[in-house]
Amino acid sequence: MSIVPISYYLVLSAVLFGLGVVAFVFKRNIITIFMSIELMLNAVNLAFVAFARAHNQLDGLVFVFFVIVVAAAEAAVGLAIVITISQNRRSLNVEKVDLLKF
Amino acid sequence: MSIPFILFFVFALVAVGGAIMLIVAREPIHSALSLVLVMVALAALYLLLGAEFISAVQVIVYAGAVMVLFVFVIMLLNAGVEERTNYSQMAKYAGLPLAILLLFSLAHWMAHSAIGATVANGAGAPNQAAVSTRELSSMLFQKYLFPFEATSILILIAILGALVLAKRPE
Numbered sequence: 001m002s003i004v005p006i007s008y009y010l011v012l013s014a015v016l017f018g019l020g021v022v023a024f025v026f027k028r029n030i031i032t033i034f035m036s037i038e039l040m041l042n043a044v045n046l047a048f049v050a051f052a053r054a055h056n057q058l059d060g061l062v063f064v065f066f067v068i069v070v071a072a073a074e075a076a077v078g079l080a081i082v083i084t085i086s087q088n089r090r091s092l093n094v095e096k097v098d099l100l101k102f
Numbered sequence: 103m104s105i106p107f108i109l110f111f112v113f114a115l116v117a118v119g120g121a122i123m124l125i126v127a128r129e130p131i132h133s134a135l136s137l138v139l140v141m142v143a144l145a146a147l148y149l150l151l152g153a154e155f156i157s158a159v160q161v162i163v164y165a166g167a168v169m170v171l172f173v174f175v176i177m178l179l180n181a182g183v184e185e186r187t188n189y190s191q192m193a194k195y196a197g198l199p200l201a202i203l204l205l206f207s208l209a210h211w212m213a214h215s216a217i218g219a220t221v222a223n224g225a226g227a228p229n230q231a232a233v234s235t236r237e238l239s240s241m242l243f244q245k246y247l248f249p250f251e252a253t254s255i256l257i258l259i260a261i262l263g264a265l266v267l268a269k270r271p272e
Contacts, residue, residue, distance in 0.1 A: 004110045010212035012114045018205025019121040025197050032133045053151045058238050062246050064156050068163050069253045073260035075168045079175045080267035086179050
């Protein structure tokens, strides 16, 4: 029987989310920025599963299932956008995509 | 130090190390592989929390399908070493401390919230797993039937959107 407190999982989730935010801010490659979004979604999923375990209810697991489905759809559309950007701009650097920048 | 504690710390270290590798790596393909590492470690943690179905879905859909899609696009676009452009000074002097502050305040809040004191009993009896997955599926197709059908429409829209976006303009 394991007795790992829920708070450990939540702290790990917070750390992973923070690292995802750092990657999102610091990375310049548009594909890596997408991957940091996936990292943040994974951190949130861990918190969902931990809360589902703590409350002994399965609703959190269903939410994780939906988050995974939406993330997969988001990745498909986002990578299509990435391909379009790289065809138009000949670069994957987000700083080269500045048409709307004032 | 019981076995679940050791397993938790091993997989937590693997996950955090993979996340740091994602930030440090210069090549996008290295970032993608370290993200796969994070996802597999998280799948192991889901097993530790007694969520077998979610763990399997994590490995199959996330580490399998989504990351293969990412690696495929990285290879297709021939993404090389990330260009090092001049960072804005805001990012260095305001962004990094704020990100660390966010991280620590989230961790502090979660560690000291009321639910944090609850003790999770992880991998329970062996037959608990089958019941859990069965209950999960019945909940998915009864209580959450409408969101489930809505996600199927969402996936259909995503397929169409990806096709329209990735089509080469004539």
